[in-house]
Amino acid sequence: MFYFPDTGQKLSSMDILNLIPYILLFFIPYSFCFTPLDNYLINCGSHANASLFNRVFILDSTFFSADDSISLTNQNPPPYSPTLYHTARVFTNSASYRFSMKKNGIHFLRFHFFPFKAQGFYMNSAKFDVLVDGILVLSDLKLTNDVLVKEFILKIQSNLFEILFRPVGNSGFGFVNALEVFTAPPDFVLDYGTRLVGPNGLEMYKNLSTRILETIHRINVGGLKITPFNDTLWRTWIPDEDFLVFKNAAKAAVSTHTPNYQNGRGATPEIAPDNVYMTAQQMNRENSILASRFNITWNFSVAPGGGGGGVPHLVRLHFCDIVSPVLNVLYFDVYINEYIAYKDLDLSSITVHTLASPVYVDFVADSDDSGVIQISVGPSDLSSAMRMNAILNGAEIMKVVNVNDSSIVHRKKKLGVLVISVIGGVVGLFTIITAFLLAMRCRKKKRKLRTVESAGWTPLRVFGGSSLNRMLSEPGSRGYSGLKIPFSDIQSATNNFDRSLIIGSGGFGMVYKGVLKDNVKVAVKRGMPGSRQGLPEFHTEITVLSKIRHRHLVSLVGFCEENSEMILVYEYVERGPLKRHLYGSAALPPLSWKQRLEICIGAARGLHYLHTGFVQGIIHRDIKSTNILIDEDHVAKVADFGLSRSGPCMNETHVSTGVKGSFGYLDPEYYRRQQLTDKSDVYSFGVVLFEVLCGRPAVDPQLTRKQVNLAEWAVEWLNKGMLEHIVDPHLVGQIKESSLKKFGETAEKCLAEYGVDRPTMGDVLWNLEYALQLQESGQLRETHTDSSTNEAVNVTNGIVLGSSSSNRTERYYDNNGCSEVGTSQVFSQLMTNEGR
Numbered sequence: 155m156f157y158f159p160d161t162g163q164k165l166s167s168m169d170i171l172n173l174i175p176y177i178l179l180f181f182i183p184y185s186f187c188f189t190p191l192d193n194y195l196i197n198c199g200s201h202a203n204a205s206l207f208n209r210v211f212i213l214d215s216t217f218f219s220a221d222d223s224i225s226l227t228n229q230n231p232p233p234y235s236p237t238l239y240h241t242a243r244v245f246t247n248s249a250s251y252r253f254s255m256k257k258n259g260i261h262f263l264r265f266h267f268f269p270f271k272a273q274g275f276y277m278n279s280a281k282f283d284v285l286v287d288g289i290l291v292l293s294d295l296k297l298t299n300d301v302l303v304k305e306f307i308l309k310i311q312s313n314l315f316e317i318l319f320r321p322v323g324n325s326g327f328g329f330v331n332a333l334e335v336f337t338a339p340p341d342f343v344l345d346y347g348t349r350l351v352g353p354n355g356l357e358m359y360k361n362l363s364t365r366i367l368e369t370i371h372r373i374n375v376g377g378l379k380i381t382p383f384n385d386t387l388w389r390t391w392i393p394d395e396d397f398l399v400f401k402n403a404a405k406a407a408v409s410t411h412t413p414n415y416q417n418g419r420g421a422t423p424e425i426a427p428d429n430v431y432m433t434a435q436q437m438n439r440e441n442s443i444l445a446s447r448f449n450i451t452w453n454f455s456v457a458p459g460g461g462g463g464g465v466p467h468l469v470r471l472h473f474c475d476i477v478s479p480v481l482n483v484l485y486f487d488v489y490i491n492e493y494i495a496y497k498d499l500d501l502s503s504i505t506v507h508t509l510a511s512p513v514y515v516d517f518v519a520d521s522d523d524s525g526v527i528q529i530s531v532g533p534s535d536l537s538s539a540m541r542m543n544a545i546l547n548g549a550e551i552m553k554v555v556n557v558n559d560s561s562i563v564h565r566k567k568k569l570g571v572l573v574i575s576v577i578g579g580v581v582g583l584f585t586i587i588t589a590f591l592l593a594m595r596c597r598k599k600k601r602k603l604r605t606v607e608s609a610g611w612t613p614l615r616v617f618g619g620s621s622l623n624r625m626l627s628e629p630g631s632r633g634y635s636g637l638k639i640p641f642s643d644i645q646s647a648t649n650n651f652d653r654s655l656i657i658g659s660g661g662f663g664m665v666y667k668g669v670l671k672d673n674v675k676v677a678v679k680r681g682m683p684g685s686r687q688g689l690p691e692f693h694t695e696i697t698v699l700s701k702i703r704h705r706h707l708v709s710l711v712g713f714c715e716e717n718s719e720m721i722l723v724y725e726y727v728e729r730g731p732l733k734r735h736l737y738g739s740a741a742l743p744p745l746s747w748k749q750r751l752e753i754c755i756g757a758a759r760g761l762h763y764l765h766t767g768f769v770q771g772i773i774h775r776d777i778k779s780t781n782i783l784i785d786e787d788h789v790a791k792v793a794d795f796g797l798s799r800s801g802p803c804m805n806e807t808h809v810s811t812g813v814k815g816s817f818g819y820l821d822p823e824y825y826r827r828q829q830l831t832d833k834s835d836v837y838s839f840g841v842v843l844f845e846v847l848c849g850r851p852a853v854d855p856q857l858t859r860k861q862v863n864l865a866e867w868a869v870e871w872l873n874k875g876m877l878e879h880i881v882d883p884h885l886v887g888q889i890k891e892s893s894l895k896k897f898g899e900t901a902e903k904c905l906a907e908y909g910v911d912r913p914t915m916g917d918v919l920w921n922l923e924y925a926l927q928l929q930e931s932g933q934l935r936e937t938h939t940d941s942s943t944n945e946a947v948n949v950t951n952g953i954v955l956g957s958s959s960s961n962r963t964e965r966y967y968d969n970n971g972c973s974e975v976g977t978s979q980v981f982s983q984l985m986t987n988e989g990r
């Protein structure tokens with residue numbers, strides 16, 4: 155039995171034998187594996203090359219510059235130990251290795267130490283320092299009789315890289331068995347998007363790439379050990395079990411599918427190999443009450459901080475949602491050293507519409523005096539009781555060696571959304587044969603790529619960088635040029651704008667159903683040809699939409715600006731507007747109460763994301779039942795937030811803007827004061843909730859004056875305690891009393907006269923989830939009980955809307971009883987032509 159690297163992993167003879175088939179593979183060229191530009195693998199003190207994990211380490215003589223060194227060979231090497239470790243170079247005086255570098259930038263540096271005894275040198279008593287380019291990186295090594303591999307990640311900025319070994323004291327000497335210096339993949343360490351986690355809340359950690367990082371732990375959470383042989387950068391990953399504080403809190407999850415690497419977003423196979431993303435720990439809820447909340451916690455020993463100041467460590471966490479059945483149901487919080495590091499992490503919304511899509515997040519945290527870094531994950535407030543979960547797929551902890559306080563920039567402003575480093579990488583696969591070979595060696599499997607601009611390694615940054623923060627705070631052309639669709643493609647998709655394919659029309663122009671070349675169904679929104687009126691809105695819409703990916707928001711597929719056309723191409727949402735499913739279309743089957751609740755929950759999630767998912771929230775401004783679309787699986791998708799304005803800036807509480815929105819849904823406060831806040835959306839959403847409950851339009855001019863305005867009418871009945879009297883007849887007998895009560899209350903709170911009194915979308919979401927739970931567990935309305943809900947209900951006093959509908963009669967009605975305010979060039983206000 156032979157012990158391999160510092161983590162005490164055992165490398166048995168079987169392992170060595172297992173390598174043999176792979177060694178053959180190694181000789182087949184695989185152009186898509188990562189090939190470092192600088193790649194020095196050195197067998198120190200030896201007269202022959204040696205290989206380890208398929209990599210050939212060459213003689214050190216040409217890199218070495220000192221006479222006072224000795225080459226030693228182990229005469230009694232342990233059985234099965236790699237030949238590489240049978241020799242060492244020993245230094246009795248300071249001496250350096252020098253490497254001429256082809257490329258400046260981030261490099262990996264590894265030292266292999268395997269002490270043995272030869273010619274009177276007992277290597278495990280060696281005393282020496284190691285400096286790289288003049289900076290001390292190793293001293294006072296704890297040597298045992300095992301292999302010790304020390305890894306550093308550092309930026310090399312000179313053409314000649316020097317590693318100096320300096321014996322300590324009179325009798326001191328240094329030694330080394332093998333060295334690796336190789337170029338890291340591009341953007342392996344980025345200077346932006348790294349969060350400093352600690353007592354001061356949000357701070358950004360700057361200039362990470364100028365730090366020398368020493369790898370302390372590299373963990374394949376929920377999985378097995380990964381050896382350098384199976385890692386894209388020849389790293390070793392070890393299982394997490396020994397670090398779990400409560401083993402019972404976690405349950406391993408394994409996926410059999412290769413991760414869905416994303417084009418320009420998320421992690422790459424070089425950031426961590428597939429196997430890291432294909433396993434995870436999740437909450438073990440077997441021994442607990444279903445809805446109980448707890449964290450999964452790991453403790454990692456690191457260098458203790460002495461004298462009050464901790465030692466900063468880079469904590470790189472890897473995530474890949476291999477546990478959720480659908481998108482946007484997993485919401486969890488991440489803590490480091492008990493400080494919140496990432497709140498309400500929703501992996502679906504930072505990846506592009508697929509599950510099992512790998513991402514990683516970089517944090518910097520200080521170790522405490524006890525020398526522990528603690529990582530916890532636990533369900534967030536946004537998770538529904540049935541779906542509480544939290545995951546972690548991988549963790550790397552690296553000590554920052556050259557600490558420099560100027561790197562920390564304090565940011566007092568609280569950002570609503572935490573920042574994630576989403577590193578994008580694209581690796582093109584061009585031939586099936588090489589892809590197959592790759593799969594064996596690189597573990598890179600099929601990847602859905604829409605655009606591949608470069609072969610091999612260079613990552614394509616469709617979204618302009620690695621962090622969501624950066625993505626959203628730097629609007630600009632960089633983000634969306636990849637979404638351009640040639641006019642000819644749009645012509646063929648819509649059969650040259652065939653009138654029979656029109657599915658809607660609005661102030662902006664017509665909307666056509668179309669099918670792109672790759673068989674993707676789309677909705678094509680074409681501005682009036684020749685009219686450039688809405689150009690600023692057009693660009694706003696592209697800028698906003700190109701950044702937004704969420705299960706409950708309609709996503710932009712592309713756009714076209716050729717021939718003075720303004721065309722936006724959206725994903726096609728099969729069942730169309732919610733409104734059609736509520737009333738006015740006898741042909742469509744009525745939705746059940748559960749379906750309606752789920753649709754409202756989905757739409758609320760989408761809106762909540764718009765409001766909070768960005769540094770500066772986005773206000774929709776035109777929430778109505780025609781702008782909530784339903785897909786085949788009855789999943790709600792909020793549409794038409796193209797004219798959405800960003801939320802208020804730091805010092806303002808509202809955005810002043812021309813009133814836009816739809817009659818019947820319009821926030822009275824916004825209407826009167828022309829002040830837009832996210833609470834205006836909450837108001838409109840309240841109207842939608844009553845529409846869903848009552849199955850009637852927000853405004854129906856054919857009804858009596860008291861009934862015209864749904865919001866007023868419904869609140870009146872609710873205050874009389876007789877909400878069940880105005881429930882959609884299709885729902886009679888379906889709704890449980892407690893669920894109805896919760897739902898009515900929630901809708902009513904949304905309709906509060908003043909924005910400050912209205913709940914946030916997050917509260918609305920929570921309450922709707924709760925109404926759904928009550929529906930699943932509560933009692934039917936018909937079986938009348940008085941104590942219907944077990945929750946302390948704080949029903950606000952009935953609010954009857956102050957502004958009467960007569961204030962708004964200058965607006966016109968469309969034939970659905972819906973009126974558009976400020977139409978003209980407003981292309982976000984798509985009116986469906988369901989009445990045609």
Ligand SMILES: *[C@@H]1O[C@H](CO)[C@@H](O)[C@H](O)[C@H]1NC(C)=O
Pocket residue numbers: 169172173380381383384
């Ligand atoms: C590499 O991975 C494969 C598949 O996961 C596994 O069977 C094999 O044992 C691994 N090899 C090494 C040397 O870790």
Ligand SMILES: *[C@@H]1O[C@H](CO)[C@@H](O)[C@H](O)[C@H]1NC(C)=O
Pocket residue numbers: 447448449489491492493530532
């Ligand atoms: C999870 O851990 C954090 C940090 O230690 C703590 O604040 C939070 O209360 C924990 N959550 C639960 C449900 O225990």
